[in-house]
Amino acid sequence: MTKTSSFSAPRGVPDYLPPESAEFVAVRDGLVATARLAGYGHVELPVFEETALFARGVGESTDVVSKEMWTFADRNGESFTLRPEGTAGVMRAVIEHNLDRGSLPVKLCYAGPFFRYERPQKGRYRQLQQVGVEAIGIDDPALDAEVIAIADAGFRGLGLDGFRLELTSLGDETCRPQYRELLQEFLLKLPLDEDTRRRAQINPLRVLDDKRPEVKEMTADAPLMIDHLSESAKAHFDQVLGHLDALGVPYVVNPRMVRGLDYYTKTTFEFVHDGLGAQSGIGGGGRYDGLMAELGGQPLSGIGFGIGVDRTVLALEAEGKTAVDGPRIQVYGVPLGDVAKQRLVVLAGELRKAGIRTDLAYGGRGMKGAMKAADKSGARLALVLGDREVAEGQIGLKDLSTGEQRQIPLDEAVAQVADALAGQQD
Incomplete structure (x- = not known):
């Protein structure tokens, strides 16, 4: 009788198991690698923080704060929340540890789980995995372009090419208040339902992000921020586009873009992949010039992004590719x-020291069972060694794709295996 576990993973929280987990790891590490090439240092943050950090930093009017946070009280009755995004926690750490008092910009990258209580879908989980970068302390359009280019290079380094970069400007403190009034005036004249009207009063930009066809139709002629930018905000955005052009990063300006977090200002962007259907976003970010001051730090600017590892894996799958x-x-x-x-245990250790991924048949398997395990492992080569061959100083080297086998000197096995693997790659 088959024994089954009485436990299972929580709904919307995936397990990552071999062999599929290799794709997850390759995507995560590949996205991080491009940030490290640009000097971004690793930061490891708590997976839960004071609830007030996200309420203030992310914005109480956002769906993330109002509907999706995993919040709990500890034994002392204090409220904590599993982190729904990375920027607020990074900013808290920068302020707490005085990183903003040193050389600027502070350039940090991170990878790990984040948590949002939403309806689980393929590639959209309650425990989601992200890679993020933050560049804090300098307001420079060239830095905006660098951050965007890092994400673009990360996707392309994985072999992905069916994505699209969309970006816009959400203005600055000199033009956002006037635009907010203009947009509210437009929206409150529409026959909106009570909940949408309340959203228009709290954060009118969120209404432009409403996916309902009837609301999209009503807001088709709504005033757009990009048409009401101050001279400084427009100059900043134009310079960002100029740097992206010089870097060869293709983009599409999307004036109706609205990100799901309240702290974004100026440059705002999203990477989308149409192969994923309606939920096409694979990553995005933007500038957040007022966030540090809002959290009690210096009035310094910042820009960053978060990329969904699970979403990127699905995008590669849609293109029939692997990382x-x-x-x-x-x-x-x-x-x-x-x-x-x-002898093979020792030889396996020598191969691993040489950077060659090596496994053994354990448990006293016979030849037939061991060779089945070799084929199942996905290995390119098998090393077959009997007690007699040890005495003779020989070992069998078998190409598992062609079936060809030959005897090689045991003391030359590491070098000959390396040569054979290099020959297969050629």
Whole structure:
């Protein structure tokens, strides 16, 4: 009778298991690698913070704060929340540890789980995985372009090419108040339902992000921020576009873009992939010039992004591509006898020191069972060693794709395996 566990993962919280987990790891590490090339240092943050940090930093009118946060009280009755996004926590750490008092900009990157209580869908989980970067302390259009280019290079480095960068400007403190009044005046003349009318009074930009066809139709002629930018905000945006042009990063200006968090100002962007259907976003971000001051720090600017690892994996899948660089195991050792096993254990260690991914058949399997395990492992080569071969100083090297096998000197195995793997790559 098959025994089944009485436990399962929470709804909307995925497990990542081999062999599929190799794709997840390759995507996550590949996205982080492009940030490190630009000097972004790793930051590891708590997975939960004081609830007030997100209420103030993300914005109480956002769906993230009002509907999606996982909030709990500790034994002392204090309210904490599993982090729904990364920027507020990074900003808190920068302020707390006085990183903003040193050399600017502070350039940080991170990767890990984030939590939002929403209806689980493929690639949209309650525990979601993100890679993010933040550049804090300098308001420079060239820095905006660098951050965007890092994300673009991360996607392209994984082999992804069916995505699109959309961006706009959400203005600055000199033009946002006037635009807010203009937009509210327009919206409150519309026959909106009570909830939407309340949203228009709290944060009118959120109404432009409403996905309902009837609301989209009513707001089709709404005034757009990009048409009401101050001279300084327009000059900033034009310079960002100029830097992206110089870097060869393609983009589409989308004047109706609205991000889901309240702290964005000026440059705002999103990467979308039409192969994912209606939920097409794979990452995005923007500038947040007032956030540090809002959280009690200096009035310094910042810009960053968050990229969904799960969403990027699905985008690669939609293009029929993989980010995995070769099989999990390159060489599989098959020992036939106790003496052979002792020698192969040592040889496996030598191969691993040489950077060659190596596994062994354990448990005293016979030749047939061990070779089945070798094929299942995805290895390119098998090393077959019996007790007699140990005495003769020889070992069998088998190409698992062609079935060709030959004897090689045991003391030359590491070098000959490396040559054989290099030859297969050629």
